[in-house]
Amino acid sequence: MTSLRQKGPLCSLAPAILPSAKTLPGRTITLEKLEPKHAEDLFNVTGGTDPARGSLWDYMFDEPYSDLKTFQESIASKSTSNDPFFYAIIDQRKTLPTFGKAVGYLSLMRMVPSHLNIEIGNVMYSSTLQRTTGATEAIYLLAQHSFHDLGYRRLEWKCHSLNEPSRRAALRLGFTFEGIFRQHMIVKGRSRDTAWFSILKDEWDTSLKSSMDKWLDAENFRDDGSQIKSLQDLRAELGA
Template identity: 40%
Template sequence: MTVQPAKSAPDRTVLEGRFVRLEPIGPQHAADLYAASLGEGVPERYRWLFEYPPQSVADVENWIAAVNAGPDRYVTVIDKASGKAVGRQGWLRIFPDHASIEIGGIYWGLAMARSPLATEALFLFARHAFDDLGYRRFEWKCNDRNEPSKAAAKRFGFQYEGLFRQDRILKGESRDTAWFSIIDGEWPALRAEYERWLSPENFRADGVQRTRLGGR
C-alpha cells in the first residue's frame, strides 16, 4: 500500500474547543502570557524549557517575534471562560512529506493545572494533525528527568519509544530525551476517548471530572 504524505504544514488558523481556543501567537498575547509566567511553581515549569522565565512583557514580545520568524508554529491557549491567554504550545519538527509532526515548546500556566484546558489543547492539536491534515505520526518529547511530562504523555495516550542519550545541552546540562508518539492507527480509539472525557456529561456542576481520561 502506498503511504501518503500529509496535506500541508498546519496553517496559522484558529482551533476552537469547548474550553479553549488556540490562536496563532502574536504580540497581542504578550501581557497575558507574561502574567501566566508569574507565581508559585513557575521556575520548575521553565526548568525544562530552552528559555528562562520572562522578566517583562517585552521579553515575551521578543520571544514571540523570534519564534514567529522561525520554522515552528506556535499558538496561544485562550481560556474561553476568561478570554485570557493562559499558555502556549507549538507545532515542531513539521515534516509533511513524511506525515510526521511534534507538539512541543509547551508552557501551560497555573490556570490550566488540574483542569480540562490542557487536555483539550492537546486534543485539538492531535485532531487537527490526524483528521484535517492527514499526519500519521504525532510526537511528544521531553527531558528524561521531567517526570510530570512523561506522566502527561502516557495519560494523553502517547506510547514510549525510547531514550536518546546526550541528545541536547540544556542550560549547561546534558539532556537525555525521552521520545513518545501516537500513530494514525491508534488515533480513532484515542479520539473517541478524548471526546467522551471532554463531553459535558463527564463533569459535575462544580467542574470536577466524573471519570479520568482512559477510564482510570
Template identity: 45%
Template structure:
C-alpha cells in the first residue's frame, strides 16, 4: 500500500550558507579562496595515491587543469559543491557535494566525495557527510542517496558505517575512464534519519572524541540510540 503524501511539500534547493560543525566547516566552493589549499591536499606530495581511482576525473598533473576543474565545480548548481575547512587551522582539505537534486520528489545524493589525506579516517570526514545529510533532511528531502562503483570496497564500507541501507547493484550502469562501472546503491530515508542523526551526534561529542581518539565506534553510538 502506498504511503499517503497528502501534505507533502517539495523540498528546497541547497543554498550558499556555510554549515558549521565541531571539527570542520562546509563552505560553498570558491576556487580563489580554496584553490591553493585544495591543490596541496588533493595533489600535493602527501596526497592519497588512490584518491582518484574511482572518480570520473583526475589525477591532475597540471595546476591549470585542476583550476579549470574547480571552476566548473564552483559554477555548478547540481552538483552543489562544498569545500571542507578544518576549523583547527582554517585550511581547505577536501570537497563533496549535494547532487542529483530533485526537490519535487524529495530526492538528493551526497557524492563527488574527494577528501585529502589529512581528512581520511578522521572525525572530519565523518562530520562532513553528517553536516550535508543533516542539511538535506532539514531542506525537506525524503531520500538521501549514496552511490559508488561496485569495485570500490572503501566507499561501500563507508556507506554502511554511516548508516546507509544497501539497495542493490545496477549492472553495466556506466562507462568511467574507459571501464565498465557496476553501481552500488545505498540510501537513508527520512523515517530512518532521527536515530542515525542521534548516533552521529553521540559519536562526534567531546566525551566520545577526546584528543586521544574515539572511545565508541559510530556503529556503537548509533545502536545505543535505537
C-alpha cells in the first residue's frame, strides 16, 4: 500500500496574498476597486426597466435593479467586501461616450491563500462591454494579477451549467472544463448545477498569456475594431 508520503513531493510554496486597491491598467479598459462613485455610471448601462438589461441579471446572484437608490446601496455594500473583492471596469475607448466611465464589474473571490486558489466571478458586463476587446482584457488583467502579483497557482471559473455563453467564454479564454457539480447551489429559489473550469499558473506562463498578449495587441485589430486572428487561432499557433 502506497503511503501519502510516497505520492508526491512536499509543497513548500508561500501562501498567496489578498487583493488590494491597486489599479490594473489595460489598453482598452482599466480595472479599479469598485466604489460607490461608480454606481450611477453602472446603473446607466445595467439598471432600469428595459427588459434587455434585465436579462443581464439572469445568472447573477442579484435580481435586476429598477431604481438607482437600491442599486447604489448594493454597490456600496459590494465596495466594502473583501471576498468577493470587486473591480469596476472603466472604459478607455476615447471615441465612445462611455470613455472614463464604469461599464461593468467583476470580482476575485473564494480566495484560499494557503492553498493558492482563487476564482473570477460576479462578472457583470453591460451591452457596451460584451463581445469587445475589453471583455477579454478584463479577464487577462485579473489572471495576470492573480498569478504574478498575488501568488496564486490555480484560477477558477464557475457558472450555472445552463449558462452557455459563460461556458463558451471560459473555454475560449483557455480554462479547462473540470466537470459539473450537481445540485451545487440554490440561487433565486432554483436549484443550480455548476460547471467548473480552471487555469493553472504553469499553463498561463507556458502559453495562455502569450496567446492573449498577441490577441490583445492593437496590431491584431482592423480599423473597424474587428480581429485579424482569433484567440483560438493564436493558441493553436503557439501549441496551447
